[in-house]
Every structure is written in C-alpha cells, then in structure tokens.
Amino acid sequence: MIEKSIIIPFLIGLIYLSIIFIYRFTKWIRGLSKLDKLRLMQSLKSRRFMLSLKEIFMEGLLHHKIFLKNPILGYMHMSLAFGWFLLILIGHIEVMCAKNSIFVPFHLAIFFRYFETTKNFAFSGVFSFLMDFLLLFVLSGVCMAMLKRFKKQMFGMKRTTRLKTGDRIALISLWLIFPLRLAAESMSANLHGNGSFLTSTFGNFIGNSGSETANFIFWMLYSFSLGFFFIALPNSRYMHIFTEMLFIFVRNAGIKLKKHNNTFTDIQVYSCSRCGLCLDNCQLATAGINNTQSVYILKNIRNKNLTDEQLFNCLLCGKCEVDCPVGINTIDLRITQRIESTLQYNSSYSYLEDIPAQKADVVYFAGCMTHLTPGIISSMKKIFQMSGENVWFMDEEKAPCCGRPLMQAGQYEAASKLIFNNTKKLLGSNAKKLIVSCPICYKVFKEDYELGKMEIVFHAEYILQLIKDNVIKVNNSNERIIYHDPCELGRTMNMYDEPRSVLQETGKLIPVKNEKQTAWCCGGSLGNLKISQEERTILRNQAVEDYLQYKPDILATACPMCKKTFARHREIKVLDISEIITNSISKPTEEKITKQKTKNKIHENEFV
Amino acid sequence: MIKNKHVAIIGGGIAGMEAAAVLAKQGLKVTLIEKEAITGGKLNDWHHLFPDFFSPKTVIDNLIAKTNHSGVNVVYNTEISKIEKLNGRFELSDERDTKFYSDAVIIASGFRLFDATLKEEYGYGIFDNVITSVDFEKLMKTEGKLLTAQKTEPKRIAIIHCVGSRDAKTGNTYCSKVCCITGIKQAIEINKILPDSEIYCFYMDLRLYGLNFDSLYLHAQKQHKIQFIRGRLSEIAERFDKSLQLKTEDTLQGRPLRINVDTVILLIGMEPGASNNLFTKNNKVTIDENGFMKPINMHENRNSSTHDGIFLAGTVICPMAVNESIENARAAAFEVISYLEKNKL
Numbered sequence: 021m022i023e024k025s026i027i028i029p030f031l032i033g034l035i036y037l038s039i040i041f042i043y044r045f046t047k048w049i050r051g052l053s054k055l056d057k058l059r060l061m062q063s064l065k066s067r068r069f070m071l072s073l074k075e076i077f078m079e080g081l082l083h084h085k086i087f088l089k090n091p092i093l094g095y096m097h098m099s100l101a102f103g104w105f106l107l108i109l110i111g112h113i114e115v116m117c118a119k120n121s122i123f124v125p126f127h128l129a130i131f132f133r134y135f136e137t138t139k140n141f142a143f144s145g146v147f148s149f150l151m152d153f154l155l156l157f158v159l160s161g162v163c164m165a166m167l168k169r170f171k172k173q174m175f176g177m178k179r180t181t182r183l184k185t186g187d188r189i190a191l192i193s194l195w196l197i198f199p200l201r202l203a204a205e206s207m208s209a210n211l212h213g214n215g216s217f218l219t220s221t222f223g224n225f226i227g228n229s230g231s232e233t234a235n236f237i238f239w240m241l242y243s244f245s246l247g248f249f250f251i252a253l254p255n256s257r258y259m260h261i262f263t264e265m266l267f268i269f270v271r272n273a274g275i276k277l278k279k280h281n282n283t284f285t286d287i288q289v290y291s292c293s294r295c296g297l298c299l300d301n302c303q304l305a306t307a308g309i310n311n312t313q314s315v316y317i318l319k320n321i322r323n324k325n326l327t328d329e330q331l332f333n334c335l336l337c338g339k340c341e342v343d344c345p346v347g348i349n350t351i352d353l354r355i356t357q358r359i360e361s362t363l364q365y366n367s368s369y370s371y372l373e374d375i376p377a378q379k380a381d382v383v384y385f386a387g388c389m390t391h392l393t394p395g396i397i398s399s400m401k402k403i404f405q406m407s408g409e410n411v412w413f414m415d416e417e418k419a420p421c422c423g424r425p426l427m428q429a430g431q432y433e434a435a436s437k438l439i440f441n442n443t444k445k446l447l448g449s450n451a452k453k454l455i456v457s458c459p460i461c462y463k464v465f466k467e468d469y470e471l472g473k474m475e476i477v478f479h480a481e482y483i484l485q486l487i488k489d490n491v492i493k494v495n496n497s498n499e500r501i502i503y504h505d506p507c508e509l510g511r512t513m514n515m516y517d518e519p520r521s522v523l524q525e526t527g528k529l530i531p532v533k534n535e536k537q538t539a540w541c542c543g544g545s546l547g548n549l550k551i552s553q554e555e556r557t558i559l560r561n562q563a564v565e566d567y568l569q570y571k572p573d574i575l576a577t578a579c580p581m582c583k584k585t586f587a588r589h590r591e592i593k594v595l596d597i598s599e600i601i602t603n604s605i606s607k608p609t610e611e612k613i614t615k616q617k618t619k620n621k622i623h624e625n626e627f628v
Numbered sequence: 629m630i631k632n633k634h635v636a637i638i639g640g641g642i643a644g645m646e647a648a649a650v651l652a653k654q655g656l657k658v659t660l661i662e663k664e665a666i667t668g669g670k671l672n673d674w675h676h677l678f679p680d681f682f683s684p685k686t687v688i689d690n691l692i693a694k695t696n697h698s699g700v701n702v703v704y705n706t707e708i709s710k711i712e713k714l715n716g717r718f719e720l721s722d723e724r725d726t727k728f729y730s731d732a733v734i735i736a737s738g739f740r741l742f743d744a745t746l747k748e749e750y751g752y753g754i755f756d757n758v759i760t761s762v763d764f765e766k767l768m769k770t771e772g773k774l775l776t777a778q779k780t781e782p783k784r785i786a787i788i789h790c791v792g793s794r795d796a797k798t799g800n801t802y803c804s805k806v807c808c809i810t811g812i813k814q815a816i817e818i819n820k821i822l823p824d825s826e827i828y829c830f831y832m833d834l835r836l837y838g839l840n841f842d843s844l845y846l847h848a849q850k851q852h853k854i855q856f857i858r859g860r861l862s863e864i865a866e867r868f869d870k871s872l873q874l875k876t877e878d879t880l881q882g883r884p885l886r887i888n889v890d891t892v893i894l895l896i897g898m899e900p901g902a903s904n905n906l907f908t909k910n911n912k913v914t915i916d917e918n919g920f921m922k923p924i925n926m927h928e929n930r931n932s933s934t935h936d937g938i939f940l941a942g943t944v945i946c947p948m949a950v951n952e953s954i955e956n957a958r959a960a961a962f963e964v965i966s967y968l969e970k971n972k973l
Contacts, residue, residue, distance in 0.1 A: 391863050392749040398866075416865070417873075553796040588746055588798055 026134065026236065027127050030243040033250030040254040044290075045266060051283030056275045063273035072272045076265050081105055085345040089297065093175050096168065097295075099161030101261070107154045114147040130246070133205045133219070134239045137212035145216075152216040155205070158198050166195060179299040181315055184323075187294075190256035193248040200245050204238035211235055257319075263290040264346055277352045279432050281360050285321070288348045292318040298340035298350070303541055306562050307555035309333060314340040314350040321357065329550060331357055335559075336428055336547030338511035342537045351512065358430025365434050372420050372441045377448025380412035385442075385454060387415070387422050387461040389580040396457055396580055399598035403483060406605075407491055412449055422456075424464035424508075428547040435468075443469055455482050457598060459509035459579045460546065466513065478509065480519040480578050480597050487525055494604040499527040499573040501600070504563075504586070505539035506579035519578045522597055526604040530570050540566065542577075544585030556585070564589045576600055630968040631655040636720050636730035638708045638903075641669025642950060643942025643957035644736035645691040645700075650961035652698035656968075659728055660700050661720070663707035667692060669738055675768035677950055678806075678813040679840045687950060703728075708737075709903065711912045711938065718937065731971075732964045735907065735921060735933065736941040736957060739898040742792030742800070749863040750791065750894055757782075757872055758864065758892045760791075761807070764814055774818060774891065778870055782825060782890035785818055786874055787811045788861050789831040793897035802918050804897030805947040808834050809841045811895045812848050819852040828887070829856045830876055838949070859885065864892060898947040913938055920946050931960040937971075939963055 052060065063069065078084045081102040087094030111129030116122055118132075118141040128135060139148065164175075172180045183191065202222065209215025210223035210230040223230070253259060267287050277284055298314045299305070305313075312333040320326035334354060341350045384404065390396050404411045420442055426435035446454060446469075454471065456462045457479040465476045486492045501523050509515050516536045523529050534540055543559030564586060567575055575594045577583045586594040595603070635651050637644045640662030648660040666672065668688040677684055695702065706726060711733060712719045720728040744752035744760050751758045756777030759767070767774060776782050789811055793804040808831070815827045834856070836842050848854040859877040867873055871890050878885045900919030907913050907921075913933040916922040921944045923930045931939050941960035942953040 391865065394751045394754050394863075394865065395748060398754060557799065584748060587748065590743070590746070 023135075023236070026239045026243045027131060028243070029240070029247035030127065030130060030250075031247075033247030037250040037253060041262060044254075048266065048283040048287050051286070052270075052275065053282065056270075056273075056282075056284070059273045059275055060270060063269065068272045069269075072269045075268045075272070079268070079345065079347075080261070080264055083345065086295070086297070089343070089345070090176050092164070093168075093177070093295075093297075096161050096164040096175075099157050100165065103154055103158035103161060107151065107158065110147070110150055110154060114144075114151065117142050117147065118144070131239060131243070133208045133214055134235075137208070137214055139214050148214065148216040148219075152218040155198065155202060156218055159202065162195055162198050177296065177300060179296060179305070179310075181294045181296040181299070181319075184319075186252060186255040187257050190249060190252035190258050193245050193252060194258070196245040197242070197249060200238065200242040204235070204242045207235040207238050257292070257294040259290050260293040260346070263287060264293070267291040267346070267348075271347065277349060277356050279356055279359055281356055285353065285356065288353055289318050289322045291346050292322075292348060293346065294319065295345065297343045297345060301339045301343055301538070303335065303337070303339070303543070303559050303562065304333070304551075304555075307551070307558040309551070309555065312550075314344070314348070314354070317350075317354060317357070318348070321353075326357065326361070328361060331361060332429075332548070333550035334548055335507070335541045335543070335545040335551075337507040337541035337545060339538070339541070342511060355428065355430065358428075359432045360430075362430035365431055367434055367437070369420075369434075369437045369441060372418075372438070375418055375445065377445045378412040378414075380449050380451050381410040382412070382453045382455060383446060383449050383451040384411050384413045385415055385422065385456050385461060385465075386413070386419070387456065387458040387580075388419060388425075389458045389460060389584075391415075391419055393580040393583055393596065395599050396583070396596045399596070399602040400455075400457055400479065402602045402605075403479075403486070403492070403598060407486055411455075412451065414445065414449070422458075422461040422464050423468065424460045425546045427464060427468065429549060435464075439464070439468055443471065446471055446474065453477050453482075455479060457580070457596070459506045459513065460581065463508045463513055478515060478518070478578070480515070480522050483597065483601055484518050484522050487522065492601065492605060494525050494601060496525065497527050497604060500571065501527040501529050501574045501576050502532055502567050502570055502572040503529060503535070504542065504567070504575060504577045504582055505536055506577060506582050507539075507541050507545065509578055510539055511537060519576070519597055522601065523576055526600050527574070530572060532567065532570055534563075534566060542579075542582040542585040544581045546581065560585050560589060564592055568592060574600065630965065630972060632657065633732070633968045634659065634730040635732045635734065635964055635968075636661060636718065636728050637734040637736055637941075638720070639669070639736040639738055639942075639944070640664075640667035640702060640704075641736060641738045641942065641953075642671055642687065642691060643738070643944075643953045643960075644669075644734070645695050646954045646957035647734050647736060647941050647961045647964075648700040648702075649691065649694035649698045650958055651964060652695070652700045654961075654965060656965075658698075658700045659730065660695065660702045661706050661708055661728065662702065662704050665704050667695070667702060667704075670741075670762075671950065673762060673766050673769065675765045676813065676817065678809045679838060679844045681813070681817075684950070687954075707903070709906050710910065711907055712910065713912070713937070732937050732939065732967055734939045734941050734957075734960055734964060735913070735944050736960075737901045737903050737944050739943040739947065740901050742798070742804075742896040742899050744791060744894050744896050746798055747791055747795075747894075750788065750861065750892070751864045751866065751872070752894060755864065755866040755870075755872060755892075757866075757870055757890060758894065761787075761810055761814060761893055761895045764893050768817065773821060776870070776890050780890075781822055784826045784887075784889040785822075785828070785891045785893065786861075786872075786887070786889045787815055787827065787829045787893045787895060789829060789834075789895050790860070791894040791896050792899070794832065800897065800899065800918070803835060803947075805835065805837065806949050807895040807897055808836055809838060809844065811893075812836075812841075812845055812854070814893065815854040816844070816848050816852050819848075819854065827852075827854045828889070829854060830859055830861050830874075831856060832858070832860055857885070898943060901944055904944070920944065931956070931963045937967065939967075 083094050083097035086097050115124045115129045168175050205219040206222035209219040210226045215223055294315050302313045312330045336351055338351050386397055421438055423435035423438040453475045455477050462478050503523055540563035543556040575592050578597050583594050583596050634657045637648050637660045640660050648658045652658045671684045674684040706722050708720045708722055710721045718730050718733050792798050792800055811829055857878055859879045862875045865873045871888055872892055874887045876885050904915050908915055912935045914922045921940045924932045933940050939960045941957040
C-alpha cells in the first residue's frame, strides 16, 4: 500500500486545481452578458469551433506567434507546452497498450515507470524510446527557461518580467518536475531495466548506489513537485495555460469589451502569461518609464493594486497589442480600466446646442487638433474647392470635440455627451459622407458613433479617390518622402495603404524599417496623461533620428498631432498628406539637375 | 607685450563690434568676422528701441565709427564653423576653409529668432495678416506704416506675448526677457500711427525688469488705451475676409474668449544661435540646458566660456537688451586683456 502513496501529493494538487478551475470558469462564463453568452453558444456550433481548436493547438501548444517573432523563445515555449502535452498523451497510449484496455487510471501514465517494471507489452521498446525522447525535449526547454531567467540577452530579449512570490513557487516547482522525473525514472531503470537511451544511461551512472528506498523517495519528490505546481498554479501566471483556451473560444465568438468591465476582463487578465514580449517594443522604456507596460497593468488588475500613475502613463500606441502572442486587447482593456477608475466629470455641454445643421452632401469635421494645424485646414479647403462638392465645414466657427480624447482619458460619460451632440448635427445635415483629417477623430467616428448610412472617410482615402477620378492632377516631384504611420490610423484602424498610395503620386516614398505595424509613436499622444514634456521629447527624438538616417526631404504624416510633435524637432520638414497634395498641384515641378544627381547617389546606397 | 597679440571675434553684431573696438583701442590686433555683408546684425532691421524710442541706427553708426577709428580688421561674408587649438594658438575656419589665427577668441555670434511657424496654431506663414514683432519693425523702418495684406488700415490689432518663450512644447522653457517691453513699445507705436485702432496685448504676466518699463506700461494703458488681457492664445483661424479669429481665455475674468482682429503681431523670442552646436562639436565650449553658451559661472565670470582663451559676449550667453549686450561685450574685452597679460610668456 505504501507504494501507492506516491500518487497522493499529485492527486491532492490535481483535485485542488480542478475545483478552482471549475469554479473560475463557471464564474467567468456566467458573468458574460446574455448576448455574449448567446454568441459563445452559437460559435460552438459553427465552424468557429474548429478554428478555435486549431488556434489552441497552434498558439497554446506550438506557440506559433512567438516562433515567428523569436524562434529560440518559440522553441522554449513549444518544448515545454507541446512536449509536456505529448508526454501525457503518449504516456496514456503506452498505458493503454500495456494494460490492453482503453479505460485505465489517469494517474498511471504519470508514474508508469514506477508501477510497471517489466518491458514485455507490445511496442514497449518504441514507447520507452519515445517517452525518453519527449522527456529530453521538455528538459531542453526547462534548461532554456532557466538560462533565460539569468541571461535574457541570449534570447534576444531586452527585458523580462519581474516575479512575485506565488510565481516564484510555481516557477521553481515547474523547473523541478522534469529533472525529478528524469531522476526517478533513471532510478527505476537502474533497478528494473525499463528505461531507454536517456533514463538507462543515467541509471547506469547511479550504479550500485540505487535502492528501492531511493527510488521511492525520488518518485515521491516528483509527485510533490507536481502537487506543488498544481496548487501554486491558480495564483500564478501559469493560470494562463488553461485560461488562454477559454479566451480563444470567447474571442472567436466575437465578444468584445464594451467600455465596462465584465468577466471578459478577468479572462483576458488571467490569459496573460507574462512572457514579457510587450516590454521590448514599448517606447516608454526609452524615456525610463518601466512599470506601466501592459504586462504590469494586467498583473496589477489581477492583484487589485493598480495605480492611476501606471494606468494613465501609456501612449495607447498599440504596439503591445501587436506583439502580444495571446492576442489580448491591451488598449480596450486599459481604456475600460480608465473609465472604471475615473470620477466622471460632470458637464452639461449646453453651450454646444446652438449651431443648426446645414444641409450638405459632404460634411468636413476638422477636429481640435486640425484646428491647431491651420495649414491642413487651408489645404483641405483647396481640395474641396477642386472637388466641387457641396461641403459643410461643420466645426469651422465653433468647434465641438469628437470625444476621443475624453474617451482615452476614461471620461466615457462626457465623451458620450459630445458624441450625442455631434451625431444629431451630422444626421441633420443629410450628408452621405463625413470627411475627417485627424485619425483621432476618425477612430471615434468609426467605433463609437452610430451614423447610419453616412460613410466615414479619412482624408487620405478621399484624396486618393479624387486622384483616381482625375479631379486632382498632381505632379511627381521626386522628393524623398517617409510616411509616418499615426498610431490611431495604422495599428489601431489598419489603414496603411491609402496614405502611401497618395504619396506615391507626388514623390518617391521610401520604405523604412519601423513602419506599419511596428511604426514609432511620435510621443505626442493624447492618450498619456502622466508623461512629462521632457519624456515626450525623448520619444520624439528617437523616432526622428531613426527617420533622418534615410535622408528624407519630407516626413509625411496623416495626423495633425504627429505633425505638430515632429515639426518641433526643427531638423526635419514635416507635412501632412493634404499639404503635400496641394503643394504638388500649385507649383510646377522644377527639377534641378544637380540636386537630382545627389539624390540618385543616395538611392544607390539605400540601406533599406 | 600683449600689443602684438591677436584676438578673433566671431560675429559683427553690436556685442562683437563693441568688444572689437575696446580691444583695438588698447592696441591689440583684432579681427572681427561677420557672416553677412554688413555689421550691426539683427539691429539693422530695428526701427526703434525700448523704452525711449531711441534710434538703433545711431547705435550702429557709433559702433561702426568706433571700430573704424580703432583699426579693427573687419572680415565680411565669413561664417566660422570650427575653432581648433593648435600650438597654444586658436585656428578658426569656415566651410570654405578660410583660416584665421589668434591668441584669444570672443564668441559674439548672437541669437536666432524663434521660428513662428513652429506654433502652427497661430498661422504664421499660412495667414497673411499674422506677422512677427520683427516683421513689424522692418515694416515700420521701410514703410513707416502698418497695413493689412489687403492694403487697408487695421482697425483691431492683437499683440501676442511669449511666442516660443516659456513654452515647454516648443522646447523653450526660459523667458526671452525683452519681448514684454517690446510689445508695449510696439503697441504705443501702432497707436501713434493708427490712433483710432483698438490694440490688445495677450500676456501671461508682464516681466518689466527695466527702470522705466513699468511707467511705459502705465503710459500705454492711460495715454494710448492699449488693452491688456491676461491669457495665452490657443489658436487663430482665418475668416473669409482675411480677418482673424482668436480663441483664447481671459484668465482674470475666468472665461473663454473669442475675438476678431485684422492683424496679429507675434512677439517672437530669442533662441540659441544656430552655430552654438557647431562650436561644441570639438569640445571647445559647452552649452547650457537651453542651448545658450555656458559661462564658467553666471555671477562674476559670465564672459569666460568653459574653455581657456575662448570668451563670450552678448546674446550668445542669454537673451539681453541692446544696452546689456554692449556692456557685456565691454566686460568681455577686459577679460581678454587680463587673460593675455596672464599668459604673456
């Protein structure tokens, strides 16, 4: 009987873990709104179910996304997750073969070499080889994990997450599981000869010092390490292993966070593995801000010790969302958190009521930021003149805000009042199109306004259409142009091509390393309420210095905020797309031969 | 003897000229190197000086006469970009590799004007009726009158203080010191030529450091009916008739304000000279956190740069008025003399 006692620590851990899981999963699913629950049920019946399963396999086990970003790190995660998974799966098949039955006790596979001392069932040699191979595979991952903790640079990571006590216990027990399994299996191999290339070799090393007692002790330790890990797991970051599966189902069902926390927040928070991939590309670190990154926000939400200082010190640039291998909606999550933690500012906005809507085919909404860059407004006016359309410049005299900056600051109610007011006016105009020249406005109009059939058009799209329709004829000046992707247009709204197509008509667009999804944030972001001006300057300079390497004539932007921020650097000429277009119409191209020659030289040495 | 020692002075503005004249009068060999075709620097564009409406032309003419009489060698159209120290002497060179040698150097290369297009929300370079304080002086000097872009007399004029000064967003957190009183002076001048116009000054606070500055401020309010509104300008929009709508705040009344004017004058501040960075490149001198040249200390050694033998004069150190610049240059000249005497052998 005493022999069987080795399974007790493992069993206790497993039972505890199962109870916690059943409790949490039930709570989370019950906490979703009725509609979201319906969405989840529907998705389980459709093709999305298979997609989710595939995603779980690709991301949960193989860690495909991490692989693409960093193959070494990908291998480490894969060997641990997929290797362990295969150990359990093949182990069970081995037990089934040995017992000639499909129904075998589930724990038997875990302690198989301890209980099954003979090697006389079908394919036993193949199995023991496979199991040894898989153990080696997992052990290679464990070794890498240990190395990574102490020498992260070897894995191409600049930073790694800081650990809490719960995590540390889980981490150490996880690190011990497989070396102990190797030791225990080697002991058994030494005593019973039931090992393969790995365990037998190690068993031979032990030689005569092996005994039944030592064998028992090692198996017991192995069982304890498993038990400890299972007990520590719910309170550690390893909770992500199982939560991520639920998260994939919920996300694929189309469930989104809607400005208020619900259990979807919890599901996302617990899905974070704290891998730290979001740390490497966070620009704030350049300015010495190292505790406000998404991984820490998620951790602090989970531990209920999030401070406003951390929550509001974020550019909302969305780089971490791109980098997150789990696909957590870090921006939505943070804005929702801001809404929840902010006292709602009470304003009636009654002064906004007094402008009647004007009937028009097209409405132009410049927004607060474009009002600070009158160069863009005058260019837009010229463009509208050429288009010949009936345009109502909605905020020419009195300028209501679109609501996005308030939304970013967590002032949901105040933003809603502005949205309501603007919506009334917009619908009153009977216009078919709303044109905006600011990505900050564009995002909120697209995501938070309900404007029926009114089409929301970004000025780059509008200009591109005018060029295609031959309404605007532009000259190509051959100037070297770098296009800076604004965060609110690129990463978060996925508009990369239209601005580039427009710029290709007027000059030579130079591709740069940090563009599109990996584009810099200019540092001017309205989303950060805590950053200092000096810190913003550091971020801006980092971006401008990178761009200057390509020797551009013009740094083109599609965002008035980026334009203002970059222009203050003084050593780079910054223009909005609309300004570049109007410039290329009004003046005939003068090609200076000498200048052209030097430019060609630069082209030849292009290091892109 | 220090009589045969050479001193090179970079910049032929008022500070450079004053220092050159003083040194040459003491018998030293002085080369004054000016990047433009004439000496006098930015003061050449100026119409009147505060607070007494004195003529800048008189100041420049006197300085030219002084430099000529004392035998200063003036070199024009030469912009020094590099200072090297070779065998105990200084070698100064420009982009064309013209070289000058000297035993001591005074950097009097002055300041740069804030580029008002950086405050795009004020529309300089975009709206025809937005001009800078420097444009105003040039206009007064060349035409003697202020007209709108439509060639009409402006009825309402707004003068905006602190454009590019005390403004963290533009990167300039310091005060340019001379703009407040310049704004008051210009407001009075406008009132003199356009007595029926309404003139508004938008300010944060008025830093009237000079002896008669406060009385000029009172005078502007009482005699010239200039209206001072405390509040920083937010943005300017151009209306269909080319007049300008200002969005600002009256912080004394505590309310937002919208006002239409015909002309806006931006009081642009002083920025560190463009050449300051060049001189720091081979570690000859250092600049302070604002980009101005850094003296050993600001109390009793303001004319000595952090490099032995290189001295500073005028607005290369910090924003200064005309009289301070000249006095500061005179002090620099005496620092040079005592340096050369100390290093006679």
